[in-house]
Amino acid sequence: MTISDSASHNSTSWVARDAASVWHPFTQHATWVDDEPTVVERAEGPWLIDVDGRRYLDGVSSLWTTTLGHCHPEVNAAITAQLAKLDHTTFLGTTHTPGIELAETLIASAPRGDGPELTKVFYAGDGSSAVEAALKIAYQYSHQTGRARPKFVRLQHAYHGDTLGAVAVGGHDLFHATYRPLLLETVGVPSPGDRALGEDRNATAVAALRSVMRAHGDEVCAVIVEPMIQGAAGMFDYDASFLRAARELADAHGALLIFDEVATGFGRTGTMWAAEHAGVAPDLLTCGKGITGGYLPLSAVLAAEHVYDAFLARPGDTGPRTFFHGHTYTGNPLCCAAALANLRVMAEQDVVGQAARLGERLRKLLEPLADHEQVAEIRGLGTMIGVEVRPRSARTGFDVCQAARRRGVWLRPLGDTVIVMPPLTLAEAETDLLVTALAEAIDEVRTAEVRA
Structure with missing residues (x-):
């Protein structure tokens, strides 16, 4: 059963108004109206409801953020209660109880293993700004503990956000090539997940990282992955x-290790933090997306004590060691209250x-698609899954997502890889709907393009 793709006057008029005034991220507006964008009016649980009353399963957690589903009553109540007490106060020179409690909660949940204990929390606004802060911390740390090290080591194909520092340590030419003349100095190593490297891709990546650190280690302030x-x-x-090799090599050459857990944190990979799969702790950890359950923009950098200690002024210092970085809404109490409620429900x-368990079930249900002639590969970890479809047109991945939308499931592609990343509490019937709609959508696109 498919949802009618005929747009009513209501959605059509809203799209026209949008096209007249809004500039969307990662969007080619030359095709925006023809692509019939969804105009979302409200949401409940895992469902998005558009202005015409049509319901869509949120198959990508509203860009990988929603943990408990939309409009969760306990998170709603926490935000409302906080709003009645304190909407906002600057974190420069004042503090507040939800910001303190959230920092304590994050530190208590931080990954443990080979590496330092993470003991301090610096708040930011979104994933990119958390990465930006972590890069500046790492560079200033090197400056204040010996000598400034200007280089960062990054993975090819990496993505860490879209502010200039985050772009510098990324590896997506589609997103970043235009800005290369503006960026920090980095050294790239092959991505250990790059299938083009073959079966020995992990060993190849480790060997490349070892070689880079041997050549540039004394100039590297941080390795980010x-x-x-x-x-x-x-x-x-x-x-x-x-990750274990990265920890060893960073330590050997006096560099910091940064884990970007903006997308992978808060249960996405089947553990609280992806680092737990390796038993490794970084010097700096960035997090965001799922921290508030998708409610409000908040991110953070978790730092080890030795990093924080390098920013403390001491007698005889010739200059301030303060980290001069922040923004107006740093540690906003409404955001912190939402995050506290989200993390409390997650724990309870x-x-x-x-x-x-959801990740295991999704992979099992998706297994038959691995043999589909239109599917190149299914890969992922936990609830972070990509279904790569074989291109038959310039926008095959997009076409599959549009076909899924007609079946009541909202998905978004990365090129020809269809992302499956639903809320972490998705029920079995809704999981079945997601996979069935995706399978039928792939069939529809294959059939249509064969006929064409």
């Missing part, structure tokens, strides 16, 4: 031994365990 899986690359998962209802 997305642990266990590279999301925007197309869900390229990789072996945990790479074992949402991380639910996510692990």
Whole structure:
């Protein structure tokens, strides 16, 4: 059964008004109206409801953020209660109880293993700004603990956000090539999840990282990676031994290790943090997306004590060691209250365990698609899954997502990789609907393009 794709006057008029005034991210507006964008009016649980009353399963957690589903009553109540007490106060020179409590909660949940204990929290606004802060912390740390090290080591195909520092340590030419003349100095190594490297891709990546650190280690202030899986690359998962090697090599050359857990944190990979799969702890950890359950923009950098200690002024210092970085809404109390409620519900209802089971079920249900002639590969970790379809046109991935939408499931592609990343508490019937709609959509697109 499919949903009618005939747009009513209501949605048509809203799209026209949007096209007249709005500039959307990652959007080619020359085709925006013809692509019939969904005009979302409200949401409940895993469902998005458009202005015409049509319901769509949110198959990508509203860009990988929704943990418990939309409009969860306990998170709603927490935000409302906080709003009645304190809407906002600057974090420069004042503090507040939800910001303190959230920092304590994040530190208590931080990954443990080979590496330092993470003991301090610096708040930011979104994933990119958390990465930006972490890069500046790493560089200033090197400056204040010996000598400034100007280089960062990054993975090819990496994605860490779209501010200039985050772009510099990314590896997506489609997104970043235009800005290369403006960027920081980085050294790239092959991605351990890159299938083009063959069966020995992890060993190849480790060898390349070892070689880079041997050549540039004394100039490198930090190595930055997305642990266990590279999301925007197309869900390229990789072996945990790479993270253990990165920890060893960063330590050997006096560099910091940064884990970007903006996408992978808060249960997405079946553990609270992706780093737990490897038993490794970084010096700096960035998080965002799922921190508030998709409610409000908030992110954070978790830092090890030795990093924080380098920013403390001491007698005889010739200059300030302060980290001069922040923004107006740093640690906004409404955001912190939403995050606290989200993390409390996650703990009480074992949402991380639910996510692990959901990931296993999704992979099992998707297994038959691996033999589909239109499917090149299915890959991922936990609830972070990519279904790569074989291109038959310039926009095959997009066409599959449009066909799924007609079946009541909202998905978004990364090129020809269709991303499957639903809320972590998705029920069995809704999981079945998601996979069935995707399978039927792939069939529809294959049939239509064969006929063409």
